[in-house]
Amino acid sequence: MTVDLNEYYxxxxxxxxxxxxxxxSPWDMQSKEFKDICPSGTRFLFEAYFAPGKMEITRALLDNxxxxxxxxEHIIFACPLCGGCQAQCEEVNIINPLDVxxxxxKKYVKAKGPIPAHAKFAKSIKExxxxxxxxxxxxxxxxxxxxxxxxxxxxxxxxxxxxSYRREEIAKATVNVxxxxxxxxxxxxxxxxxxxxxxFMTGQxxxxxxxxxxxxxxxxxxxxxxxVFSCAGCYKTFKETYPQYVGDLNCKVYxxxxxxxxxxxKKEIKLKAFPKSITYHxxxxxxxxxxVYEAPREVLKQIPGIKLIExxxxxxxxxCCGAGAGxxxxxxxxxxxxxxxxxxxxxxxxxxxxxxxxxxxxTNFVEASKISNVSFEIIPLIKILEEAIx
Amino acid sequence: MVELSKSDSHPxxxxxxxxxxxxEYISDDPSILIVHSRDQSPFANLKPIPPxxxxxxxxxxxxxxxxxxxxxxxxxxxxxNTGVNASGACVPSETGSILMHLRRLNQIIEIDDLxxxxxxQPYVSYAELQVETMKTGLWLPSPAAPSTVGVVxxxxxxxxxxxxxxxxxxxxxIICMTWVTPKGEIIKTxxxxxxxxxxxxxxxxxxDLKGILTGAIGExxxxxxxxxxxxxxxxxxxxxxxxxxxxxxxxxxxxxSGERMFKALQELSRADxxxxxxxxxxxxxxxxxxxxxKSSKELWEKRKQxxxxxxxxxxxxxQGITSIKxxxxxxxxxxxxxxxxxxxxxxxxxxxxxAAQLSPDLQPEKSRAEFFRAKVSPxxxxxxxxxxPAFFPQEPxxxxxxxxxxxxxxxxxxxxHPQDLYSSCVxxxxxxxxxxxxxxIFYDQxxxxxxxxxxxxxxxxxxxxxxxxxxWPPHSEWRSYHWDVVKDIPEFAILKSKTEKIKNLFDPNRxxxxxxxxxx
Numbered sequence: 001m002t003v004d005l006n007e008y009y010x011x012x013x014x015x016x017x018x019x020x021x022x023x024x025s026p027w028d029m030q031s032k033e034f035k036d037i038c039p040s041g042t043r044f045l046f047e048a049y050f051a052p053g054k055m056e057i058t059r060a061l062l063d064n065x066x067x068x069x070x071x072x073e074h075i076i077f078a079c080p081l082c083g084g085c086q087a088q089c090e091e092v093n094i095i096n097p098l099d100v101x102x103x104x105x106k107k108y109v110k111a112k113g114p115i116p117a118h119a120k121f122a123k124s125i126k127e128x129x130x131x132x133x134x135x136x137x138x139x140x141x142x143x144x145x146x147x148x149x150x151x152x153x154x155x156x157x158x159x160x161x162x163x164s165y166r167r168e169e170i171a172k173a174t175v176n177v178x179x180x181x182x183x184x185x186x187x188x189x190x191x192x193x194x195x196x197x198x199x200f201m202t203g204q205x206x207x208x209x210x211x212x213x214x215x216x217x218x219x220x221x222x223x224x225x226x227x228v229f230s231c232a233g234c235y236k237t238f239k240e241t242y243p244q245y246v247g248d249l250n251c252k253v254y255x256x257x258x259x260x261x262x263x264x265x266k267k268e269i270k271l272k273a274f275p276k277s278i279t280y281h282x283x284x285x286x287x288x289x290x291x292v293y294e295a296p297r298e299v300l301k302q303i304p305g306i307k308l309i310e311x312x313x314x315x316x317x318x319x320c321c322g323a324g325a326g327x328x329x330x331x332x333x334x335x336x337x338x339x340x341x342x343x344x345x346x347x348x349x350x351x352x353x354x355x356x357x358x359x360x361x362x363t364n365f366v367e368a369s370k371i372s373n374v375s376f377e378i379i380p381l382i383k384i385l386e387e388a389i390x
Numbered sequence: 391m392v393e394l395s396k397s398d399s400h401p402x403x404x405x406x407x408x409x410x411x412x413x414e415y416i417s418d419d420p421s422i423l424i425v426h427s428r429d430q431s432p433f434a435n436l437k438p439i440p441p442x443x444x445x446x447x448x449x450x451x452x453x454x455x456x457x458x459x460x461x462x463x464x465x466x467x468x469x470x471n472t473g474v475n476a477s478g479a480c481v482p483s484e485t486g487s488i489l490m491h492l493r494r495l496n497q498i499i500e501i502d503d504l505x506x507x508x509x510x511q512p513y514v515s516y517a518e519l520q521v522e523t524m525k526t527g528l529w530l531p532s533p534a535a536p537s538t539v540g541v542v543x544x545x546x547x548x549x550x551x552x553x554x555x556x557x558x559x560x561x562x563x564i565i566c567m568t569w570v571t572p573k574g575e576i577i578k579t580x581x582x583x584x585x586x587x588x589x590x591x592x593x594x595x596x597x598d599l600k601g602i603l604t605g606a607i608g609e610x611x612x613x614x615x616x617x618x619x620x621x622x623x624x625x626x627x628x629x630x631x632x633x634x635x636x637x638x639x640x641x642x643x644x645x646x647s648g649e650r651m652f653k654a655l656q657e658l659s660r661a662d663x664x665x666x667x668x669x670x671x672x673x674x675x676x677x678x679x680x681x682x683x684k685s686s687k688e689l690w691e692k693r694k695q696x697x698x699x700x701x702x703x704x705x706x707x708x709q710g711i712t713s714i715k716x717x718x719x720x721x722x723x724x725x726x727x728x729x730x731x732x733x734x735x736x737x738x739x740x741x742x743x744x745a746a747q748l749s750p751d752l753q754p755e756k757s758r759a760e761f762f763r764a765k766v767s768p769x770x771x772x773x774x775x776x777x778x779p780a781f782f783p784q785e786p787x788x789x790x791x792x793x794x795x796x797x798x799x800x801x802x803x804x805x806x807h808p809q810d811l812y813s814s815c816v817x818x819x820x821x822x823x824x825x826x827x828x829x830x831i832f833y834d835q836x837x838x839x840x841x842x843x844x845x846x847x848x849x850x851x852x853x854x855x856x857x858x859x860x861x862w863p864p865h866s867e868w869r870s871y872h873w874d875v876v877k878d879i880p881e882f883a884i885l886k887s888k889t890e891k892i893k894n895l896f897d898p899n900r901x902x903x904x905x906x907x908x909x910x
Contacts, residue, residue, distance in 0.1 A: 009836075010775075010835075010836045011775075013775060013835045013836050014771065014772075014774075014775030014776075014835050014836075015430075016430050016768045016771040016775075016777070017429060017430055017473060017474065017475075018474055018536045018538065018767075018768035018771075019472055019473060019474050019536060019538040019539075020536060020538055020765065020768065022538065023515075023517065023538060025765060026517035026536075026537045026538065026763045026764075026765050027629060027759045027763060027765055029517055029518070029521050029763075030521060030628060031521055031522065032498060032514075032518040032519075032521060032522055035517070035518060035521070045415070045446055045491075045493050045494065046417060046422050046425075046444060046446070046491070047422075047425050047426065047444075047470075047473060047491065047493075048421055048422045048425045052425075052473075053425040056424060056425045056427075056428075057421050057424065057425065060421075060424045065394075065420075065424060066394070066420040066421055066424050067420070069419055069420065069421060071417065071419035071421055071422060072419070072420075072421040075421055091681065091765070091766065092765070092766060092768045092769055093768050093769065093771055093772055094682075094683050094772060
């Protein structure tokens with residue numbers, strides 16, 4: 001959620017600078033090597049990049065003690081808004097640093113406009129309804145010909161921009177799984193536009209609201225009652241962000257892992273064995289932002305032969321992939337650095353596969369692995385399920 | 391409004407500092423500086439002063455070089471380590487300072503399991519050191535502060551752990567130190583003073599220099615490496631947050647009067663069966679156990695129901711130091727002492743269950759982990775945002791009851807708070823050699839009036855204590871020790887004038903964290 005900084009001023013001042021937000025929970029910590037939780041502070045080191053520093057900066061801005069500088073722009077935007085700080089603070093002092101940082105971006109954009117990299121994808125979204133500068137008419141090019149789409153179905157698969165244009169294998173696997181299970185579903189195209197996550201997360205709220213209104217209208221027009229997502233970012237935007245502006249969406253919202261767990265509870269499905277050791281990365285938008293931690297693990301447990309080996313930082317304590325909230329577009333090196341830290345942690349488990357349930361995380365891991373030389377495969381969770389269902 | 395001005399020599403100094411630490415590790419940007427202008431103490435909040443430079447050195451040698459520059463230009467240097475500090479000790483008290491942050495000195499250099507010690511750099515926290523040492527069957531108790539605090543800084547600031555009854559004040563665990571003086575010289579203490587001898591012994595030839603650095607509030611130099619004593623740990627290689635460690639058992643004892651409670655505290659301390667023994671204040675339990683602030687507030691409303699049990703309430707943590715078999719014996723001794731002092735022993739599980747009835751999101755099972763690796767202690771800030779240990783006497787344990795009365799009487803005149811927003815606890819230290827008493831005030835960070843009132847109150851109770859109680863308020867604790875609080879006590883002025891000579895010897899240009907203890 002977002003907060004109004006002026007109203008929040010007193011709470012910001014109450015940050016006790018206890019530093020819990022710099023590391024994972026000390027009660028769950030297993031090693032010094034994998035104890036950090038704040039990519040921004042860990043990478044850029046100055047206290048200003050950690051949540052207590054950002055609280056102090058926010059206070060100083062509200063008190064007109066400082067002005068915007070290039071460095072301040074970097075402090076505000078070189079952060080994936082992963083919410084690691086907030087997850088720790090919720091246990092302790094309840095300052096809600098993530099909410100403050102999101103509103104700080106809004107304040108910045110209002111004063112200075114979006115930063116150039118973010119303005120660039122905003123333009124693409126405005127003109128082509130996706131941040132990748134791809135033609136809107138190609139949005140469904142990934143769709144296999146053998147897939148049945150039911151125009152009258154009350155369930156819709158919201159594909160998302162990343163699965164449509166960059167990680168088509170995730171979109172294909174999702175519809176293959178839905179078809180294999182005999183589930184009838186619809187797709188919103190041509191009225192599926194970017195969910196607006198990149199805009200909401202970079203302080204461009206008004207533009208995000210326009211997309212929200214469009215998408216909600218498209219859902220209403222098609223009479224959709226249930227939405228299924230393969231993208232953690234789109235899911236979070238519908239589940240957490242939209243309701244802040246419009247209240248109840250009158251539509252059930254599921255990440256595919258939640259949807260399948262519910263499905264598996266009702267119907268017994270025989271899955272093929274997948275005899276591999278796997279470690280699972282919690283995407284921030286699915287995990288900390290939406291509090292969905294168990295469903296992906298439940299799906300993996302359904303598949304015979306899988307040995308799940310957890311990393312040290314999981315669930316509320318998970319280390320971010322580094323790509324979110326406009327970081328991969330504006331600060332690519334930082335995004336890869338953050339991902340490489342996670343790859344190192346995944347490597348330490350000895351697992352053969354790193355999997356996750358977000359196409360954006362997958363993309364960043366795959367790109368970073370080209371630099372990091374990892375010994376394991378990176379496979380989207382839905383692809384593993386697709387294999388097991390075949 | 392804070393001042394963000396630059397001195398005439400700024401470009402020259404900046405460029406020299408940049409050459410030492412590298413371009414990436416220095417900044418004079420206002421957004422970097424402003425962060426270091428205050429902490430959560432009333433001292434810093436009333437007079438916020440940002441530094442002129444923030445630098446992040448990565449080695450002892452770089453720190454030496456920075457100190458040479460600061461001497462050359464007479465620039466004050468303020469050192470911040472993990473920054474978990476509510477005393478105003480790590481923020482500038484003068485304009486134009488260099489803020490030296492030790493974040494890059496973050497290595498555990500060695501864990502020597504044979505000699506039961508660890509050599510660390512300053513930015514290593516208790517939590518980090520514990521997770522690594524527990525793997526080798528050793529540990530260092532975490533302080534009664536967030537376990538994110540740096541071991542080195544907490545020891546130099548005379549921090550304390552819940553386990554003081556067994557292991558004494560934390561600084562007793564310091565074995566050797568490497569220390570950069572304000573003039574940029576290096577002092578090594580203990581056996582590390584002699585090259586290649588190793589970091590295994592406390593006392594070097596001659597006077598014990600490490601005693602000068604501890605308690606000096608950063609005014610006499612910077613510790614860049616420390617060897618600390620570790621203790622046996624048979625509780626498993628990982629702390630399990632939802633379970634009490636298998637080598638530990640917790641018992642609670644409730645008493646009907648303060649006299650009985652203090653007698654029991656004495657007996658429990660000297661019996662040497664517990665790693666912690668503490669009279670827990672009701673307000674801490676209420677703030678610390680519920681996960682949400684809402685539940686804390688609801689529980690606070692129900693506090694009258696809890697008072698009969700929690701007013702004179704002692705928690706005892708028995709630990710098998712070398713074997714879990716020690717637990718049975720320890721429990722028998724605790725029960726015997728409770729019987730003799732007419733205390734009511736309450737099983738911790740039963741007590742947790744009863745507490746859970748009062749509030750939906752209590753985490754009593756997790757509160758046990760707090761004693762080993764503190765996490766939720768900052769919850770005490772939640773009620774009002776500010777927390778000030780206004781009075782921190784260390785005294786012979788028999789005086790604790792009198793101090794309790796003094797605190798209660800003095801608080802009646804405290805101008806701002808409702809009477810209930812304070813807490814007091816007594817912790818026996820060092821097998822009962824002395825006790826620590828603590829009176830905490832919770833104040834509104836947003837109210838300058840409350841900040842002023844806290845300081846005034848702290849000064850008043852210090853003076854009263856000294857005149858009425860004949861206790862020892864000017865102990866080595868840093869918080870009540872702040873000059874602004876104790877400046878009107880004549881004995882302090884005398885002590886200060888004597889210790890000034892030490893300051894001048896080590897820091898003739900008076901550039902090292904000026905104004906925190908030594909004051910011209």
